[in-house]
Amino acid sequence: MSEPSASTLDVLLRLAAVIESRKGGDPDKSYVARLFHKGTDAILKKVGEEATETIMAAKDAAAQPSPEHTKALVGEFADLWFHSMVAMAHLGLSPADVVGELARREGLSGLEEFALRKIQTRQADDRGAI
Amino acid sequence: MSEPSASTLDVLLRLAAVIESRKGGDPDKSYVARLFHKGTDAILKKVGEEATETIMAAKDAAAQPSPEHTKALVGEFADLWFHSMVAMAHLGLSPADVVGELARREGLSGLEEFALRKIQTRQADDRGAI
Amino acid sequence: MSEPSASTLDVLLRLAAVIESRKGGDPDKSYVARLFHKGTDAILKKVGEEATETIMAAKDAAAQPSPEHTKALVGEFADLWFHSMVAMAHLGLSPADVVGELARREGLSGLEEFALRKIQTRQADDRGAI
Amino acid sequence: MSEPSASTLDVLLRLAAVIESRKGGDPDKSYVARLFHKGTDAILKKVGEEATETIMAAKDAAAQPSPEHTKALVGEFADLWFHSMVAMAHLGLSPADVVGELARREGLSGLEEFALRKIQTRQADDRGAI
Numbered sequence: 001m002s003e004p005s006a007s008t009l010d011v012l013l014r015l016a017a018v019i020e021s022r023k024g025g026d027p028d029k030s031y032v033a034r035l036f037h038k039g040t041d042a043i044l045k046k047v048g049e050e051a052t053e054t055i056m057a058a059k060d061a062a063a064q065p066s067p068e069h070t071k072a073l074v075g076e077f078a079d080l081w082f083h084s085m086v087a088m089a090h091l092g093l094s095p096a097d098v099v100g101e102l103a104r105r106e107g108l109s110g111l112e113e114f115a116l117r118k119i120q121t122r123q124a125d126d127r128g129a130i
Numbered sequence: 131m132s133e134p135s136a137s138t139l140d141v142l143l144r145l146a147a148v149i150e151s152r153k154g155g156d157p158d159k160s161y162v163a164r165l166f167h168k169g170t171d172a173i174l175k176k177v178g179e180e181a182t183e184t185i186m187a188a189k190d191a192a193a194q195p196s197p198e199h200t201k202a203l204v205g206e207f208a209d210l211w212f213h214s215m216v217a218m219a220h221l222g223l224s225p226a227d228v229v230g231e232l233a234r235r236e237g238l239s240g241l242e243e244f245a246l247r248k249i250q251t252r253q254a255d256d257r258g259a260i
Numbered sequence: 261m262s263e264p265s266a267s268t269l270d271v272l273l274r275l276a277a278v279i280e281s282r283k284g285g286d287p288d289k290s291y292v293a294r295l296f297h298k299g300t301d302a303i304l305k306k307v308g309e310e311a312t313e314t315i316m317a318a319k320d321a322a323a324q325p326s327p328e329h330t331k332a333l334v335g336e337f338a339d340l341w342f343h344s345m346v347a348m349a350h351l352g353l354s355p356a357d358v359v360g361e362l363a364r365r366e367g368l369s370g371l372e373e374f375a376l377r378k379i380q381t382r383q384a385d386d387r388g389a390i
Numbered sequence: 391m392s393e394p395s396a397s398t399l400d401v402l403l404r405l406a407a408v409i410e411s412r413k414g415g416d417p418d419k420s421y422v423a424r425l426f427h428k429g430t431d432a433i434l435k436k437v438g439e440e441a442t443e444t445i446m447a448a449k450d451a452a453a454q455p456s457p458e459h460t461k462a463l464v465g466e467f468a469d470l471w472f473h474s475m476v477a478m479a480h481l482g483l484s485p486a487d488v489v490g491e492l493a494r495r496e497g498l499s500g501l502e503e504f505a506l507r508k509i510q511t512r513q514a515d516d517r518g519a520i
Contacts, residue, residue: 010137011233018236040192041316044185048312049305051181052445054214055174056301059449061221062170074223077214078231084184084207091191093204099138101208106145171446178442179435182315186431189319270397271493278496300452304445311441314474315434321481322430334483337474338491344444344467351451351463359398361468366405 012085012095019089035086043087050080142215142225149219165216173217180210272345272355279349295346303347310340402475402485409479425476433477440470 018032025033035043054076061069085095148162155163165173184206191199215225278292285293295303314336321329345355408422415423425433444466451459475485 010139011229012138015232015236040188041313044188044316045309045312047188048181048185048315049309051178051210052305052308052312052442053301054217055178055308055442055445056304056449058170058174058177058217058221059446059453063449063453065222070222073221074227074231077218077223077228078235080181080214081211081228082232082235084210087184087188088207091188091203092195092200093207095138097204098207098211099141101204102145102212103141105208105212106148171443174446175439175442178445179439182312182435182438182442183431185312185315185438186319186434189316189323193319193323270399271489272398275492275496300448304448307448308441308445311438311470314477315438318430318434318437318477318481325482330482333481334487334491337478337483337488338495340441340474341471341488342492344470347444347448348467351448352455352460353464353467355398357464358467358471359401361464362405362472363401365468366408 012099015082016085016089016095019085023089032086036090040090043083043090046083047080047087050076050083054080139226139229142211142229145212146215146219146225149215153219162216166220170220173213173220176213177210177217180206180213184210272359275342276345276349276355279345283349292346296350300350303343303350306343307340307347310336310343314340399486399489402471402489405472406475406479406485409475413479422476426480430480433473433480436473437470437477440466440473444470 022030022032023036025036027034027037035046054073057069057073057076061073084098088094088098152160152162153166155166157164157167165176184203187199187203187206191203214228218224218228282290282292283296285296287294287297295306314333317329317333317336321333344358348354348358412420412422413426415426417424417427425436444463447459447463447466451463474488478484478488
């Protein structure tokens, strides 16, 4: 039981594993498989699109704060990060690389080096149950 | 009782706490304080800028895979996510909201309810070591 | 021949008139009428999308110059300007306002030979502000 | 024989000539020379930036119509088109290529009365392709 809750706890890495598992999948059955099938430009186009939609939703939320606008904004950020993760997977990266870079920049690197190594190990071991 | 290893969300939440702590800070001393001081449009402009730079770096990495291009791309994704988090903080959101939405969409919600509660508890307890 | 030549010569203004005429049109019969019907966010989303596609096509054209890449890039710029003009129309503007602003900034405002001569002189001198 | 008034394309072509003349110019003396000197990514980054700023200004103008918001929006569209033209020049294109493509698509290519009449008829019929 050395590998306990961690792999179930890390939502982004699990989502990345699901995305990864869609590579080569049936484009008719999976949205992500369809994006991989279409290739780089289709994936990056979505990143640009979601950035635009995030910015517009943020303008709405800033101008007229409301639960509806907040909910829509959370949805747009989720879309932006989700499609970022599809782009990462397409180009051989994991959110662990990006979060690791964020940690490194913010001076978290020392404290987290060990933890991130563990995460990467877990990633390597991860056979994508979901 | 041993602290579990950091998840990507742990790292993001600690970074979010640092970002949050810059609200009202001296614009001359902190880049994030300066962004908050400038307001919504300046922050969103950065999100759009970083999305563009991510897309260009991804085009380079796709056209000519190399360690340099990969490293640059990781940096751009980190910039995009970092400025997303500044925008989230500016509009009263946390990466936990966004990651929670991603989890919910992917059908992880049931399995994760407990895990997310744990995360949220940790968040509440977090007194920002960094 | 009361019709002055300008209106026949000016492609952008004629195109703007066609776009304008689609307001309130049948969304099932016209792409532009459909955009107007969907409203601000749908129109602006297209501007963002086309900007992203222009940037990607420009990266391709810069990395591997070819007639195909050039043709694709012209198409993307046309898409970007076209959807800019739909957004202008939606918000009560004409390309004449935008071109007028460009002229004003560059000191072309008179649109006269005199201004042109001045520009050509400045060009030769390479002392222009832009 | 009175000179016909300048078309929007005339103005854009004159501006394009000014931009073109900045190639190889002193980066310290001209903003456009500086952009050319920095190269493709710096130029495309500006296109992305200005698209984002246009979208934000359009959101403001749509939410709260005012002369100030309209003026700001015109300025952003001008910035977007201006930097589009710098990108065109950098990649060997002219606004004539882009406006020509717009004309071609809309069936205006001949620039003749016949085409215009057809367009006007189509406009009246509201059967246009666009």
